[in-house]
Amino acid sequence: MATVEGAHPVTAPGWTARRYADLALVDCDVHQKTNSPDELCPYLPQAYREQVIDQGLRAAGSGYFTVPDNLGRTDLAEGYDADANAFHYFNVGHSYEAFKETHLDVWNIDRVLLTGLSTYGACVQPDAEFGAAVCRAFNDWTTEHWLAKDQRLMAAIGVTTRDPRLAVEEIHRLGEHPQTRAIVLPTGNTMPYGNRFYHPVWRACEEHGLVVVVHPGNEGFGMAGPPTGVGYPTYYIETRMARPQMAMAHAVSLIAEGVFEKFPRLKVLFDECDQFWAVGLMWHMDADWKSLREQTPWVKRLPSEYFRGHIRVGSQPMLEPENDDQFFCMLDAMHAEETLVYSSDWPHWDWDDPATTFPKLPERLHRRVFCENARELFGL
Amino acid sequence: MATVEGAHPVTAPGWTARRYADLALVDCDVHQKTNSPDELCPYLPQAYREQVIDQGLRAAGSGYFTVPDNLGRTDLAEGYDADANAFHYFNVGHSYEAFKETHLDVWNIDRVLLTGLSTYGACVQPDAEFGAAVCRAFNDWTTEHWLAKDQRLMAAIGVTTRDPRLAVEEIHRLGEHPQTRAIVLPTGNTMPYGNRFYHPVWRACEEHGLVVVVHPGNEGFGMAGPPTGVGYPTYYIETRMARPQMAMAHAVSLIAEGVFEKFPRLKVLFDECDQFWAVGLMWHMDADWKSLREQTPWVKRLPSEYFRGHIRVGSQPMLEPENDDQFFCMLDAMHAEETLVYSSDWPHWDWDDPATTFPKLPERLHRRVFCENARELFGL
Numbered sequence: 233m234a235t236v237e238g239a240h241p242v243t244a245p246g247w248t249a250r251r252y253a254d255l256a257l258v259d260c261d262v263h264q265k266t267n268s269p270d271e272l273c274p275y276l277p278q279a280y281r282e283q284v285i286d287q288g289l290r291a292a293g294s295g296y297f298t299v300p301d302n303l304g305r306t307d308l309a310e311g312y313d314a315d316a317n318a319f320h321y322f323n324v325g326h327s328y329e330a331f332k333e334t335h336l337d338v339w340n341i342d343r344v345l346l347t348g349l350s351t352y353g354a355c356v357q358p359d360a361e362f363g364a365a366v367c368r369a370f371n372d373w374t375t376e377h378w379l380a381k382d383q384r385l386m387a388a389i390g391v392t393t394r395d396p397r398l399a400v401e402e403i404h405r406l407g408e409h410p411q412t413r414a415i416v417l418p419t420g421n422t423m424p425y426g427n428r429f430y431h432p433v434w435r436a437c438e439e440h441g442l443v444v445v446v447h448p449g450n451e452g453f454g455m456a457g458p459p460t461g462v463g464y465p466t467y468y469i470e471t472r473m474a475r476p477q478m479a480m481a482h483a484v485s486l487i488a489e490g491v492f493e494k495f496p497r498l499k500v501l502f503d504e505c506d507q508f509w510a511v512g513l514m515w516h517m518d519a520d521w522k523s524l525r526e527q528t529p530w531v532k533r534l535p536s537e538y539f540r541g542h543i544r545v546g547s548q549p550m551l552e553p554e555n556d557d558q559f560f561c562m563l564d565a566m567h568a569e570e571t572l573v574y575s576s577d578w579p580h581w582d583w584d585d586p587a588t589t590f591p592k593l594p595e596r597l598h599r600r601v602f603c604e605n606a607r608e609l610f611g612l
Numbered sequence: 613m614a615t616v617e618g619a620h621p622v623t624a625p626g627w628t629a630r631r632y633a634d635l636a637l638v639d640c641d642v643h644q645k646t647n648s649p650d651e652l653c654p655y656l657p658q659a660y661r662e663q664v665i666d667q668g669l670r671a672a673g674s675g676y677f678t679v680p681d682n683l684g685r686t687d688l689a690e691g692y693d694a695d696a697n698a699f700h701y702f703n704v705g706h707s708y709e710a711f712k713e714t715h716l717d718v719w720n721i722d723r724v725l726l727t728g729l730s731t732y733g734a735c736v737q738p739d740a741e742f743g744a745a746v747c748r749a750f751n752d753w754t755t756e757h758w759l760a761k762d763q764r765l766m767a768a769i770g771v772t773t774r775d776p777r778l779a780v781e782e783i784h785r786l787g788e789h790p791q792t793r794a795i796v797l798p799t800g801n802t803m804p805y806g807n808r809f810y811h812p813v814w815r816a817c818e819e820h821g822l823v824v825v826v827h828p829g830n831e832g833f834g835m836a837g838p839p840t841g842v843g844y845p846t847y848y849i850e851t852r853m854a855r856p857q858m859a860m861a862h863a864v865s866l867i868a869e870g871v872f873e874k875f876p877r878l879k880v881l882f883d884e885c886d887q888f889w890a891v892g893l894m895w896h897m898d899a900d901w902k903s904l905r906e907q908t909p910w911v912k913r914l915p916s917e918y919f920r921g922h923i924r925v926g927s928q929p930m931l932e933p934e935n936d937d938q939f940f941c942m943l944d945a946m947h948a949e950e951t952l953v954y955s956s957d958w959p960h961w962d963w964d965d966p967a968t969t970f971p972k973l974p975e976r977l978h979r980r981v982f983c984e985n986a987r988e989l990f991g992l
Contacts, residue, residue: 297907423843424850451841460861461831461839461854463803466869467908469900470804473864474841476892477857481840484853489846506896511942512856512888515931520849523962527677528847551895553945561941562891565933582903 242339244587249598257586258343258606261447261503261546261575262335264378265326265349266370272350275369280362289366291353292454297468299581326579328378328385335578336384339586342603343612344385345414345445346378347503351390352418352449356456360394367391367402379411386610388414388445393421393430400436407440413610414443419478419505420450420459426485431494438495443609446482447503448475479505480513483543487517490530492542499609503546503575511565514539540567544609546575547601548584556592569597573606617722624967629978637966638723638986641827641883641926641955642715644758645706645729646750652730655749660742669746671733672834677848679961706959708758708765715958716764719966722983723992724765725794725825726758727883731770732798732829736836740774747771747782759791766990768794768825773801773810780816787820793990794823799858799885800830800839806865811874818875823989826862827883828855859885860893863923867897870910872922879989883926883955891945894919920947924989926955927981928964936972949977953986 237255249256266272269289273281283290336344350370354363367390379385389406391399399415406412415437423429425446437444451459451471458464459474461481479502492498514536521528521535531538545566553559566572574590577583586602593601606612617635629636646652649669653661663670716724730750734743747770759765769786771779779795786792795817803809805826817824831839831851838844839854841861859882872878894916901908901915911918925946933939946952954970957963966982973981986992 299904419842421842424840424845425842427846457843458837459841460804461841461858462799462801462805462861462865463837465804465861465865466807469897469904469908470861470864470868472900472904473893473897474861476896477860478841480857481842481845481850481854484850485842485845488850506892508892508895509889512886512892512931513853515888515933516856516886516929517849517853519929519932520852524679524849524852528849549896549899551892552899553895558941558945561938562945565938565942 237342242587247587248593248595249602250595255342255603255607255612257339257341257602258574258612259341259576259578259586260345260501260573260606261347261548262331262344262578263326263349263580264328264346264374266373272366272369272373275372276365280365283362289350289353290357292356292450292456294452294471296452296471299468328381331578332382335576335585336382342384343606343610345388345610346374346385347388347416347445347447348374348390349449351416352447353453354390354392355394355418355421356450356454357392357394358455360392360398363392363394364398364402371402371406375409383411386411386413388416388443391415391417391433393417393433396430396432399433403433403436403440403442407436407442412440412442414445414501416445416447418449419446419475419482420453420456422455422457424485425482426487426489426491428489431491434491434495434498438498441497441611444498444500445503446479446500448505451475451478475505476509480509483513483539484517486543487535487538488528488531490528492538493530493532499542499544501544501546501573501609504548504577505545506549506551507545507547507572508551508562508566510539510545510571511562540570543571544573544605545571546573547589548575548577549582550584550589563597569600570605572601573609574602627967628973628975629982630975635722635983635987635992637719637721637982638954638992639721639956639958639966640725640881640953640986641727641928642711642724642958643706643729643960644708644711644726644754646753652746652749652753655752656745660745663742669733670737672736672830672836674832674851676832676851679848708761711958712762715956715965722764723986723990725768725990726754726765727768727796727825727827728754728770729829731796732827733833734770734772735774735798735801736830736834737772737774738835740772740778743772743774744778744782751782751786755789763791766791766793768796768823771795771797771813773797773813776810776812779813783813783816783820783822787816787822792820792822794825794881796825796827798829799826799855799862800833800836802835802837804865805862806867806869806871808869811871814871814875814878818878821877821991824878824880825883826859826880828885831858855885856889860889863893863919864897866923867915867918868908868911870908872918873910873912879922879924881924881926881953881989884928884957885925886929886931887925887927887952888931888942888946890919890925890951891942920950923951924953924985925951926953927969928955928957929962930964930969943977949980950985952981953989954982
């Protein structure tokens with residue numbers, strides 16, 4: 233398959249963009265995974281290696297049912313063994329080769345952001361040193377088994393926020409690697425991301441030009457606490473529906489705490505939290521700000537201006553309105569021409585390929601969503 | 613002022629409905645308050661009366677700043693004494709007479725739902741018996757000082773969910789009073805409202821034909837836990853922005869747990885949580901249900917069908933879109949002709965009068981929002 237940039241954009245039903253001589257298609261959410269924790273062992277210090285062999289990765293959990301195989305698509309796994317379905321998050325690996333064959337080359341994607349998965353739990357791992365070691369190991373495994381194989385791949389590196397100094401260390405260690413373009417953090421954490429506790433991490437991201445990707449994870453896991461503002465729900469569908477709620481809480485916090493005044497080059501991408509929560513948030517917060525801004529004087533502009541300038545939203549899972557008019561109205565209201573980026577969520581069970589995500593998108597908006605917004609976000 | 617039903621609907625700028633011979637205007641959120649806990653003492657058993665004199669109402673709090681005077685409009689209070697600003701929730705009373713003069717008669721409102729305030733804390737009051745006693749006292753005070761004075765008033769009675777049996781007792785005690793039309797519960801509680809823990813309460817509400825009103829309260833207070841799914845935010849504006857998140861979590865829970873299959877006549881009204889969260893919720897949950905309904909087989913219909921059939925949303929604070937097209941598109945997408953009811957939130961600082969809430973509403977929708985949806989909801 234061709235790997236020339238933008239030379240062969242897809243020409244599938246629903247694809248409304250023309251061919252371009254440069255970048256045409258950027259995917260902002262692809263998950264790389266190891267087949268088992270054993271694969272991380274070579275990258276871990278000996279003491280932790282022995283712990284992992286003895287006790288696994290000790291990732292916190294919630295007790296919620298998800299879908300068979302913990303989200304992954306078993307049909308995409310090589311040599312999948314159902315009997316080996318033992319390790320949380322590690323039961324089915326998806327190799328670069330499988331990704332290349334089933335997604336990357338099929339759609340001739342120009343750039344891909346790898347958002348991992350195995351490091352999310354580090355943010356609610358009580359032992360910060362161990363969590364940081366797992367992040368380092370997974371990042372190094374990703375470099376060797378994915379990034380080194382294809383220059384189209386970009387990494388959102390995993391860090392633990394349990395100790396922001398350790399997150400900063402990891403950002404400094406890998407931040408200048410040409411394929412490092414972001415860090416990735418889970419929605420479920422102990423505090424909203426505007427809290428000043430995290431600011432050293434945001435400073436390090438700004439210094440290296442890294443985007444902060446927030447992705448579902450840890451909802452109701454251990455010290456992350458309840459995944460909604462009203463306590464613990466019962467079913468998996470409720471934890472999925474909690475994602476936009478959590479995205480709202482983080483985005484409101486980032487704006488209210490003045491993070492984008494303090495770090496004016498910082499950008500945040502919310503992947504896999506759906507989309508139109510951004511609309512109500514901007515309208516409601518703008519109105520409240522007009523009445524209450526004396527309480528947060530560091531919020532100098534309308535909240536929606538910070539949102540449009542600094543926050544981006546991934547397209548998967550794309551909300552499905554009752555009719556096209558509502559869909560385009562919502563895209564207009566959320567300023568999709570600035571805020572929306574294409575994300576596939578490969579290889580999870582509900583992933584979206586680029587041709588069927590947005591049938592009938594007007595060409596100008598198509599180009600913004602599938603390429604230009606991400607290009608500006610990641611400085612491509 | 614006239615008190616003949618619907619005979620003199622308001623004729624203010626923005627009012628687009630004609631005169632009607634019957635009900636024309638229903639307000640689904642008005643707050644009655646005592647001036648101080650002392651006023652509840654005559655309605656409390658002696659032991660609790662002495663406790664309240666000694667220690668106040670011991671309502672849990674969050675530590676968040678709100679607005680001056682804890683939300684109330686001091687300019688509407690009679691004999692307000694700034695120096696007496698001591699008791700949480702009880703610093704400024706708003707009497708029936710003040711309400712009649714500043715809102716009820718001004719707009720010739722036909723029916724009003726009193727949603728209280730003083731009882732919300734009972735749901736996170738560790739001592740369930742004491743919380744239930746406060747609810748009984750406040751409900752009795754409301755009956756004497758408000759309901760008895762005007763047949764246009766309807767009560768949403770306060771109950772504590774700390775012990776559902778005590779809530780059921782209070783519902784049975786007052787449920788057949790002709791002016792009891794609902795119970796009111798706070799958004800902040802220990803569990804989402806679909807949880808089976810609450811089902812005996814819903815059964816009692818259904819038996820008496822009472823609506824369940826969910827209204828902001830207890831966000832981050834004591835045992836309510838963090839008011840967002842990502843922990844405790846820092847500022848008041850964030851707790852306001854948490855309201856739609858909390859409404860979403862409760863609504864999702866009610867649908868996912870099959871509450872409306874189990875109690876097919878039950879209706880729930882979300883007051884003061886803004887509005888358009890309902891749109892994303894219906895779209896996202898319908899899509900998820902199609903993939904995941906094997907996990908919740910008691911959810912037999914599309915989640916949006918339960919929402920449209922059983923859940924109503926108050927108009928205050930009304931979101932302010934960037935333009936009229938977006939506004940009407942959103943009303944259309946949320947099925948406002950079924951789901952939206954007028955709520956003023958009198959006398960809080962951001963309350964909405966009926967003429968300025970919805971300028972330019974088409975007459976048919978106007979009639980649904982200002983009267984018919986509430987009439988059907990409360991069986992008027």
